[in-house]
Amino acid sequence: MVIVTDGHRDTDTAKTAICLLRYCADEVVAVFDRQSAGKTCREVFGVGGAIPLIGSLAEAPEADTLVVGIAPPGGRIPPHWRPIILEAIARRMSVVSGLHDFLRDDAEYLRAAERHGARLVDLRDNDERDVARREGIRRRCLRIHTIGNDCCCGKMVCGVELARGLGRAGVDAAFVATGQTGILVAGAGCPVDRVIADFLGGAAEKLVLANQHHDVIVVEGQGSLFHPRYSCVALGLLHGVMPDGLVLCYTMGRRTFFGMENIPLPSLEKVVEFYESAARVMHPCRVVGAAVNGDGFSDAAVAAECDRVASRLGLPACDPLRHGPDKLVEAVVRLRRELGKESRVRPRRTNIYG
Amino acid sequence: MVIVTDGHRDTDTAKTAICLLRYCADEVVAVFDRQSAGKTCREVFGVGGAIPLIGSLAEAPEADTLVVGIAPPGGRIPPHWRPIILEAIARRMSVVSGLHDFLRDDAEYLRAAERHGARLVDLRDNDERDVARREGIRRRCLRIHTIGNDCCCGKMVCGVELARGLGRAGVDAAFVATGQTGILVAGAGCPVDRVIADFLGGAAEKLVLANQHHDVIVVEGQGSLFHPRYSCVALGLLHGVMPDGLVLCYTMGRRTFFGMENIPLPSLEKVVEFYESAARVMHPCRVVGAAVNGDGFSDAAVAAECDRVASRLGLPACDPLRHGPDKLVEAVVRLRRELGKESRVRPRRTNIYG
Numbered sequence: 001m002v003i004v005t006d007g008h009r010d011t012d013t014a015k016t017a018i019c020l021l022r023y024c025a026d027e028v029v030a031v032f033d034r035q036s037a038g039k040t041c042r043e044v045f046g047v048g049g050a051i052p053l054i055g056s057l058a059e060a061p062e063a064d065t066l067v068v069g070i071a072p073p074g075g076r077i078p079p080h081w082r083p084i085i086l087e088a089i090a091r092r093m094s095v096v097s098g099l100h101d102f103l104r105d106d107a108e109y110l111r112a113a114e115r116h117g118a119r120l121v122d123l124r125d126n127d128e129r130d131v132a133r134r135e136g137i138r139r140r141c142l143r144i145h146t147i148g149n150d151c152c153c154g155k156m157v158c159g160v161e162l163a164r165g166l167g168r169a170g171v172d173a174a175f176v177a178t179g180q181t182g183i184l185v186a187g188a189g190c191p192v193d194r195v196i197a198d199f200l201g202g203a204a205e206k207l208v209l210a211n212q213h214h215d216v217i218v219v220e221g222q223g224s225l226f227h228p229r230y231s232c233v234a235l236g237l238l239h240g241v242m243p244d245g246l247v248l249c250y251t252m253g254r255r256t257f258f259g260m261e262n263i264p265l266p267s268l269e270k271v272v273e274f275y276e277s278a279a280r281v282m283h284p285c286r287v288v289g290a291a292v293n294g295d296g297f298s299d300a301a302v303a304a305e306c307d308r309v310a311s312r313l314g315l316p317a318c319d320p321l322r323h324g325p326d327k328l329v330e331a332v333v334r335l336r337r338e339l340g341k342e343s344r345v346r347p348r349r350t351n352i353y354g
Numbered sequence: 355m356v357i358v359t360d361g362h363r364d365t366d367t368a369k370t371a372i373c374l375l376r377y378c379a380d381e382v383v384a385v386f387d388r389q390s391a392g393k394t395c396r397e398v399f400g401v402g403g404a405i406p407l408i409g410s411l412a413e414a415p416e417a418d419t420l421v422v423g424i425a426p427p428g429g430r431i432p433p434h435w436r437p438i439i440l441e442a443i444a445r446r447m448s449v450v451s452g453l454h455d456f457l458r459d460d461a462e463y464l465r466a467a468e469r470h471g472a473r474l475v476d477l478r479d480n481d482e483r484d485v486a487r488r489e490g491i492r493r494r495c496l497r498i499h500t501i502g503n504d505c506c507c508g509k510m511v512c513g514v515e516l517a518r519g520l521g522r523a524g525v526d527a528a529f530v531a532t533g534q535t536g537i538l539v540a541g542a543g544c545p546v547d548r549v550i551a552d553f554l555g556g557a558a559e560k561l562v563l564a565n566q567h568h569d570v571i572v573v574e575g576q577g578s579l580f581h582p583r584y585s586c587v588a589l590g591l592l593h594g595v596m597p598d599g600l601v602l603c604y605t606m607g608r609r610t611f612f613g614m615e616n617i618p619l620p621s622l623e624k625v626v627e628f629y630e631s632a633a634r635v636m637h638p639c640r641v642v643g644a645a646v647n648g649d650g651f652s653d654a655a656v657a658a659e660c661d662r663v664a665s666r667l668g669l670p671a672c673d674p675l676r677h678g679p680d681k682l683v684e685a686v687v688r689l690r691r692e693l694g695k696e697s698r699v700r701p702r703r704t705n706i707y708g
Contacts, residue, residue, distance in 0.1 A: 075552070100483065100552065129454065131583040134617065193552040198429070198454065200551050200586045226635055229485040231593045232554045235579070236586025263488065266635070274635060277628060281580055281620070 098180020452534020
């Protein structure tokens with residue numbers, strides 16, 4: 001694949017590109033960015049090694065897929081990208097987008113794709129029409145959910161790293177994707193923020209039902225209960241997943257909401273308190289750890305931040321990318337033991353959810 | 355108009371029909387229900403006076419509109435209604451539906467409507483694609499929001515009655531509809547439960563912006579923060595509207611969630627506590643009164659329930675249909691005075707929302 005980021009290299013907006021470079025580097029031929037053409041991904045994004053940035057699709061003739069690598073607030077494809085996408089279609093590449101503006105709703109793209117026999121893939125497209133049922137939930141599967149004080153703060157990365165860390169620790173764990181980037185990385189999932197509101201709880205519940213054969217599932221969070229735009233998505237997901245444990249993710253140094261810089265973020269204490277009370281409306285739950293996104297800070301500063309937040313919240317804290325997820329893995333294993341979900345023996349503790 | 359309820363006469367499922375009979379009786383020619391044909395609406399629904407129930411559209415030749423009068427869980431049109439809808443189309447009647455299954459997504463209805471020149475109106479259809487912006491909110495407009503412990507518990511009726519009561523008390527107040535029935539009654543609004551989750555907060559905010567020229571707006575609530583299916587809708591609306599005051603609505607005697615009878619309802623105290631903390635994430639807010647839906651109970655039983663709940667919660671309580679909304683009107687007027695929103699003089703108290 002070639003990933004387009006053309007003109008958008010900051011880590012928040014280009015998070016799809018950066019996550020693909022981090023988790024699917026083997027499949028990436030190049031990143032299309034005219035401003036940085038000639039550099040390597042390591043130089044520009046800090047991940048992706050020697051994968052080149054290119055200024056023309058002709059430089060990557062072997063690529064058969066073009067992936068839109070950004071997630072701007074509002075979810076619209078930048079208008080100046082039109083010629084790039086049309087050229088990819090003319091090269092019969094599949095074009096993959098996770099944005100709210102669907103490729104196949106654009107008459108010009110659709111005509112071009114039909115003419116050239118190219119595929120248009122809209123990752124956010126879905127036909128979710130089922131309400132939650134609260135039936136068939138498997139009690140023995142431990143449900144972990146990554147949450148945040150904001151959107152774009154590392155919930156997906158924390159989820160992937162935590163699930164992988166649990167796997168390395170011998171636990172049968174799966175990452176469950178709920179957003180376009182996670183779906184690209186995991187190869188499956190549901191773009192919950194694009195689901196019709198009435199059916200979001202049902203869509204989240206179906207993700208649990210589809211993955212609860214694992215001993216632990218780590219369901220990627222979306223938005224934040226505190227975000228003026230996306231709290232609806234965060235609550236539908238929280239209540240549909242009915243997690244046993246939460247991992248609080250936040251970006252170090254950020255003081256205001258992503259995309260709404262006039263509104264201050266709540267304190268982490270308030271985030272923990274409100275998330276726990278919101279989750280407990282449906283199912284017993286608590287925050288078991290904190291994941292610090294220390295992107296851009298020194299190792300020493302991130303270590304100090306983790307110590308500080310661990311002491312403030314009384315929770316294990318780490319930057320899963322910098323330190324590895326071991327502290328969070330240990331917290332999840334402890335919760336699993338405490339809830340009696342690690343043993344195949346039927347546990348005593350039960351509730352209405354089975 | 356003719357309202358179809360065919361086979362669905364209970365007050366929860368037939369709430370669209372009953373509300374139209376209550377608030378728009380002048381426009382209703384008849385209700386189509388083959389089982390009760392020959393009776394009057396007063397006999398069957400307790401409202402609508404002598405408006406007849408009919409078993410054939412031929413009995414109402416003057417009607418030019420057929421309205422789907424039910425709101426079943428899941429929002430689908432009963433399959434056995436197909437011949438009724440096709441006959442209405444053949445009679446060149448407009449067919450109006452608020453259900454999730456759109457009329458115009460049905461090839462047979464669409465073909466028939468084109469052939470006969472009939473209109474298909476899907477009230478839940480929307481193209482909301484704007485995120486919340488938190489700009490231009492008018493501070494002087496008092497925002498009231500009706501909430502519930504469950505869906506289908508009287509939030510729309512309470513909103514209409516409260517706005518009308520405020521009007522009678524000389525306050526410039528407007529009811530703002532957020533569901534299909536409210537939209538039919540008010541003639542405008544947004545079907546928020548059908549909006550894509552990412553844009554629900556924005557859609558709710560736009561309803562505020564469009565109506566805040568009034569001194570008080572009473573925004574109809576949807577679902578409940580406690581409902582396993584619809585909590586997402588309730589939070590998106592709550593955070594988009596940023597109410598100053600809430601009115602708690604509940605159905606007397608109901609013990610389990612509507613449509614999920616295996617899950618018990620939370621206590622009213624818990625509902626008040628969690629709704630207030632959820633609302634305060636965005637804006638200062640408190641519950642100012644309770645609206646009891648005493649449908650099916652005696653006057654004495656409803657009066658006793660109102661006294662009991664008023665004392666338990668320390669809030670004024672009434673059944674707005676049976677007692678009128680005066681206690682709630684007084685509570686809203688008190689809140690308006692307390693927040694300094696009744697005077698045209700610029701008040702001292704401000705916050706980041708203007």
